[in-house]
Amino acid sequence: xxxxxxxxxxxxxxxxxxxxxxxxxxxxxxIAARNPALNAFTAVTAQRALATAAAIDAAVAAGRPVGAxxxxxxxxxxxIDVAGLPTLAGSRINRDRPPAAADATLVTRLEAAGAVLxxxxxxxxxxxxxxxxxxxxxxxxxxxxxxxxxxxxxxGSGAAVGxxxxxxxxxxxxxxxxxxxxSFCGVFGLKPTYGRLSRAxxxxxxxxxxxxxPLARCTADLALAYDAMQGADPRDPVCTDRAADxxxxxxxxxxxxxxxxxxxxxxxxxxxxxxxxxxDSVAAALDATREIALPEAARARAAAYVITxxxxxxxxxxRLRTRPEEFDPDVRDRLIAGALIPxxxxxxxxxxxxxxxxxxxxxxxxxxxxxxxxxxxxxxLIGQKTFVLDGREVPLRANIGIYTxxxxxxxxxxxxxxxxxxxxxxxxxQVIAAPWREAVALRVAQALEACGIACAxxxxxxxxxxxxxxxxxxxx
Amino acid sequence: xxxxxxxxxxxxxxxxxxGIPVRPEWRAAIRQHLGVSFDLARLVLDFxxxxxxxxxxxxxx
Numbered sequence: 001x002x003x004x005x006x007x008x009x010x011x012x013x014x015x016x017x018x019x020x021x022x023x024x025x026x027x028x029x030x031i032a033a034r035n036p037a038l039n040a041f042t043a044v045t046a047q048r049a050l051a052t053a054a055a056i057d058a059a060v061a062a063g064r065p066v067g068a069x070x071x072x073x074x075x076x077x078x079x080i081d082v083a084g085l086p087t088l089a090g091s092r093i094n095r096d097r098p099p100a101a102a103d104a105t106l107v108t109r110l111e112a113a114g115a116v117l118x119x120x121x122x123x124x125x126x127x128x129x130x131x132x133x134x135x136x137x138x139x140x141x142x143x144x145x146x147x148x149x150x151x152x153x154x155x156g157s158g159a160a161v162g163x164x165x166x167x168x169x170x171x172x173x174x175x176x177x178x179x180x181x182x183s184f185c186g187v188f189g190l191k192p193t194y195g196r197l198s199r200a201x202x203x204x205x206x207x208x209x210x211x212x213x214p215l216a217r218c219t220a221d222l223a224l225a226y227d228a229m230q231g232a233d234p235r236d237p238v239c240t241d242r243a244a245d246x247x248x249x250x251x252x253x254x255x256x257x258x259x260x261x262x263x264x265x266x267x268x269x270x271x272x273x274x275x276x277x278x279x280d281s282v283a284a285a286l287d288a289t290r291e292i293a294l295p296e297a298a299r300a301r302a303a304a305y306v307i308t309x310x311x312x313x314x315x316x317x318x319r320l321r322t323r324p325e326e327f328d329p330d331v332r333d334r335l336i337a338g339a340l341i342p343x344x345x346x347x348x349x350x351x352x353x354x355x356x357x358x359x360x361x362x363x364x365x366x367x368x369x370x371x372x373x374x375x376x377x378x379x380x381l382i383g384q385k386t387f388v389l390d391g392r393e394v395p396l397r398a399n400i401g402i403y404t405x406x407x408x409x410x411x412x413x414x415x416x417x418x419x420x421x422x423x424x425x426x427x428x429x430q431v432i433a434a435p436w437r438e439a440v441a442l443r444v445a446q447a448l449e450a451c452g453i454a455c456a457x458x459x460x461x462x463x464x465x466x467x468x469x470x471x472x473x474x475x476x
Numbered sequence: 477x478x479x480x481x482x483x484x485x486x487x488x489x490x491x492x493x494x495g496i497p498v499r500p501e502w503r504a505a506i507r508q509h510l511g512v513s514f515d516l517a518r519l520v521l522d523f524x525x526x527x528x529x530x531x532x533x534x535x536x537x
Contacts, residue, residue, distance in 0.1 A: 208532075299523055302516035309513050321495045333502055337509035340490040345517040351525050353532035398512060410532075 006072040006167040006221040010114065013071035016060055020053035020071030024116055027073040031118065031165050038141050040150075040159035042078050043085055044119040049073070052116045067114030068224055074168040077154050078120040079127060080104045080212070081201035089203040090123040090153070092136045092326050093319055104201025105236070106170060106212055106229045113228035118166055121156030125328040127172055127205040128312055128335070129153040130180050130400035131382075135328035139382050143185055143459040144425055148379040151181035151400075154215070158185035161215045163459045168216050168225045172202065174209045175304055176374075176404025179430060182215055182416035184379035186426025186457045188222045188445060189215045193240075193435045194411025197226075200235030206311040207238070208350075209304065209408060217456040219446040222415070223247040226438065240436075247439040255447045258440065260288040263372040263432075266297035267403055270390035274427050275373040278419035282429045283371055285453040286444065292367060295359045296352075300406035303349035303356070305398075310346045313338030330397065357410040364434035369444050373403045374416045374428035403430065413438040415445040417454040426457050483507045 002008065012018040028046055035041050059066050076082065079089040081100035088094045107117060122140040124131060132155020133139040140155035142148040143163035150159040154171025158181025161169045171178040173191040182189030190213045197212050204210055214225040223246075230244035262283045268276065283289075294300070313320070313335045320339060324332055363370070376389055376399070386393045389402070407414055412435060416428040431448075433441040448454035487506055491498045498506065 296523065299519050302519040306513055306517050306520060309509075317494065317496075321497075324497060329502070329505075333505035334509045336491065336496055336498065336502070337506045337513060339494055339496060340487065340510055341513050341517070345513075345521065347531065348525070349517070349520050350531035351529040352520050352523055354530055355523075355525060357532065395508075395512075 002217065004164065004167060005218055006069060006216065006224055009072050009167070010068060010070045013056065013060065014066050018071070020056040020116065021050065023071045024049045024053040024073060027118055027166060034163055034165055037146055038143055038159045038163045038165070039138050040121055040140050040156040040163065040165060041075065041119045042088065042122050042137055042156065045082065045117055049116050049118050052111065056114055056116070067112065067228070069110060069228055070114030072115045072168060073118045073166045074110055074115050074170070074225070075118045075121050075160055075166050076107060076170040077123050077157050077172055079123060079172060079203040080107065080170055082107065082117065082120055085120055087203050088120070089127065090125040090134055090137070093323055094203070100201070102201065105198040105233050107201070109229045109231070110225065115168070115228070121160055121169060123156055124153035125331045126312070126316065127153040127174060127177055128331045130176065130397060131155070132158065132181060133382065141382070142379045144457060145379070147381055148425070149184055149382055151184035151379065153177040154181050157215050158182060158187060161185065161187045161217055162456065164217065167221055168214055170212060171215055172205070173211045173213060173408060174205045175308055175408055176401035178213050178215060179374045179404045179414060179416040179428065180400055182418065183374040183426070183428035186418040186420060187215050187217055188219055188418060188456065189213065189416040190222050190226055190438065190442070191408060191414045192226065192438050193413045195238045195240045196413070196436070196438065197229050198233035198236040198239040200233050200239070204315060206308050208311060209308065211408065219251060219442055219449050223251050223442050242436065245436065245439055247442045250439050251442055251446050253443055255286060255444055258369055258444065259367045260286045260369045260371065260444065261290040261292040261367040262288055263294055263370050264291035265293045266406070267294070267372040270376055270402065271373045272377040274378050274421055274424060275376055277421060278427045279371060279373050279429050281419055281453055282417065282448060285448055285451050288371060290367070292363060292370060294363070294370070294406060296356060297406040299352060300356045300409050301402055303352045304405040304409040306341060306345050306349045309334065309338030310341040353409060360410060360412070361434070368433065368440055370432040372407070372430045372432060374430045375400055376402060378425040378427050407432055411435060413441050415441040417445045417448055418456055419453060420455055420457040480507065483510055
């Protein structure tokens with residue numbers, strides 16, 4: 001376990017071996033040194049973080065109990081409310097909003113467990129993005145090659161965790177926006193079951209598809225963050241009132257008895273050699289020889305696309321009418337097109353969603369876990385507009401999520417598991433479980449981590465090595 | 477109705493009725509995105525579903 005992992009920091013702080021204040025001070029120094037290259041943070045809440053850390057240190061000194069994340073730094077995608085900051089959602093328009101009066105539910109829950117908020121993170125405008133680019137704040141950059149995309153829309157979250165600025169970040173995932181940056185930046189990402197974690201206090205995109213979830217550098221940290229955030233919340237009508245189902249207690253139970261299959265057909269067509277290599281490595285490590293087809297996956301992706309375009313446009317219609325010039329042009333033009341989609345298309349897509357859900361749930365009577373690529377390729381270059389998919393050059397923004405969309409469409413829990421390919425950029429594999437079985441997906445991810453197949457690569461091996469070296473040579 | 481002229485007529489009428497101002501230089505991108513959505517929607521509409529099929533979004537009173 002890394003000395004900078006959340007689990008290690010929390011154990012040390014709780015035992016009095018490290019002060020939360022020192023952890024936060026070192027984190028602020030890391031952010032100051034590395035963020036100029038990564039552009040992950042849009043706001044750093046240093047004063048708040050130091051005050052929170054001081055309170056934790058005082059609690060430890062007084063012998064009072066501290067939480068499972070005591071002293072652990074985290075940061076949140078800037079569509080998640082942070083008291084005192086405007087909730088930008090990656091936009092210029094939202095800069096006119098008053099500062100958030102209160103923290104989002106998930107921020108409150110992480111801090112209740114002792115975690116320390118360090119700031120807000122860059123993202124694609126209004127979360128309609130798979131690139132991590134942002135017309136207003138500039139792109140967040142890939143920690144393993146700063147000329148490449150971080151992935152979106154939780155690009156700052158991927159860059160901050162992949163670049164080891166913080167051990168835990170929160171992102172949102174409507175069609176893949178946690179899993180795509182996890183893949184490009186080489187970190188673990190959890191998109192929980194739709195409705196598992198409260199979205200209260202976050203700026204929406206497509207309410208019927210929106211999820212929040214954590215990104216981390218190891219499965220233990222991912223599970224700790226996830227466990228701290230579970231629980232009913234009347235402020236989010238979609239949030240489940242099921243009892244919390246902590247994943248940490250069973251994380252190391254192994255995979256004995258689990259039936260693991262590989263998604264075939266749609267999920268192999270078009271995947272790059274790197275994506276297939278990562279998938280095959282993971283399948284081999286799990287001894288998963290069975291291939292299974294998710295029925296009508298291409299139609300599922302199409303339906304998710306149509307619902308997203310239409311519902312997203314409905315959300316932004318007032319702003320499209322009054323302030324269209326202030327949008328990122330790439331986002332605006334998609335939203336205007338979305339506003340023109342006939343309602344009949346959307347209604348049919350929502351009907352198909354029910355059919356598809358029932359069909360996929362029947363598969364989970366035969367298997368416990370399904371493996372699929374997270375992205376069709378490793379991180380493209382920043383500014384790239386197209387890529388080759390299945391032998392055809394296609395628009396990049398619309399197609400990076402082809403493997404994530406059919407999964408989030410019906411709210412299945414997924415852990416994106418990073419695989420470091422020899423000499424290359426990382427790429428993730430989706431570990432998909434039945435609804436409400438996040439703990440199973442996390443167990444499988446942990447088994448892959450334990451056998452060395454899955455890991456968050458050291459960012460110092462990438463192009464930010466020089467800035468890391470400067471930091472290490474000058475920090476106390 | 478998926479040829480370019482139809483889309484242009486539809487974009488003009490639709491954005492006018494919705495009150496969305498559109499600059500001429502935005503039109504090509506809007507048309508391209510709309511075309512993708514219509515193509516993908518056709519894939520969904522071609523799938524036979526019973527009239528009784530319920531929609532999927534969650535609503536709790």
